[in-house]
Amino acid sequence: MVDLYLASASPRRAELLTQIGVPFCCLPVDIDETPHAGEQADAYVERLAREKATAAWQTLPAQSGACVLGADTSVVLDGRILGKPRDRADALATLAALSGRTHQVLTAVALRQGQRCESIVVASQVRFRVLREGEAQAYWATGEPCDKAGSYAIQGLAAVFVEALQGSYSGVVGLPLCETAQLLERFGMSCWQAAEG
Numbered sequence: 001m002v003d004l005y006l007a008s009a010s011p012r013r014a015e016l017l018t019q020i021g022v023p024f025c026c027l028p029v030d031i032d033e034t035p036h037a038g039e040q041a042d043a044y045v046e047r048l049a050r051e052k053a054t055a056a057w058q059t060l061p062a063q064s065g066a067c068v069l070g071a072d073t074s075v076v077l078d079g080r081i082l083g084k085p086r087d088r089a090d091a092l093a094t095l096a097a098l099s100g101r102t103h104q105v106l107t108a109v110a111l112r113q114g115q116r117c118e119s120i121v122v123a124s125q126v127r128f129r130v131l132r133e134g135e136a137q138a139y140w141a142t143g144e145p146c147d148k149a150g151s152y153a154i155q156g157l158a159a160v161f162v163e164a165l166q167g168s169y170s171g172v173v174g175l176p177l178c179e180t181a182q183l184l185e186r187f188g189m190s191c192w193q194a195a196e197g
Contacts (some may be wrong), residue, residue, distance in 0.1 A: 003066040004189060007056035012155065013071055016175040020191040022184060027068065029055040033083075041076045041106055042121050048072035049108035050119050057112045067113040067187055073174050075150025076104040082150045091151040092136050098150065100130040102164075105150070107171040111183050120183060122176040124167025126154070131161060 006017055009028035017024055031051050035044050053070030060066050075082040077097055085091035102125055110119035139158065145151040152158035154165075154172045168176040181191045 003064070004184075005056055005060070005066060005068045007052040007068050007070040010174055012153075012174045016170055016173060016177060017069070017180070020177055020181055022189060022191055024069070027056045027059065029059075029070075031055055033072075035081060041074055041079065041081050041104075042108075042123070044081060045072045045074045045106045045108040046110070046119050046121050049110035050112075050117055053110040053112040053117060065113070067111055067184075067189070069180070069184075070110045070112070071107060071175055073105065073107040073149050073172075075152075076106060077101070084147055084149055085145060085151045088140055091140050091145045094151040095131060095136040095139065095145075098128045098131075098152070098161075099136075100128060102127040103150070105167075105172045107168070107174060107176055109176065109180050109183060111187055113187055116187075118183060118186065120176075120179050122168050122171040122179050124165060124169075124172050126162060126172060127164040128161045129163040135161075 004022060004024040005027040006014060006024050007027055007029050014026060029052055033048055049070045049072045053068045057068040082094050085094060105124045105126055106121055108119055108121045110117060139145060142157055144153050144156050154162055170177040
């Protein structure tokens with residue numbers, strides 16, 4: 001059995017990976033997440049996923065044969081990456097921009113084993129209903145938006161803002177499970193079927 005490491009401290013990604021029955025250990029890394037000048041959003045998330053996987057893999061013993069999974073998620077509106085809010089005003093401005101509109105959520109997943117690294121980018125469309133006056137302020141006061149890309153968590157209280165979703169729900173949360181499972185299988189790792197068999 002190949003050892004799998006998740007290059008993330010995100011409890012959401014750990015929960016999602018656990019959901020599909022793959023044993024793993026968390027191996028968080030800290031990398032510079034500044035976008036490059038002129039970098040497109042899809043290229044940005046894919047680069048970060050690959051860099052996270054590589055940074056964690058480089059901390060493992062040589063010849064370990066282990067695989068490292070890296071992932072990154074960005075919320076994109078009108079081609080602009082909406083990162084984690086800097087402060088209350090930034091979060092409120094982001095939520096106001098998302099109100100009544102459709103935005104894109106991009107999640108990249110990369111798997112590294114030795115010199116082999118494969119990655120995918122999954123795009124989903126999320127539509128917010130129009131937010132009523134005071135809702136964004138009340139949501140900020142819960143503390144939930146503080147560390148979330150786009151200043152919201154679809155799996156949390158912000159679920160009530162989501163009018164429609166086209167694509168991968170788990171991808172919007174932070175790890176597209178269908179595509180992640182397919183990527184793991186290409187590296188010889190199966191999901192819950194192993195437990196059943």
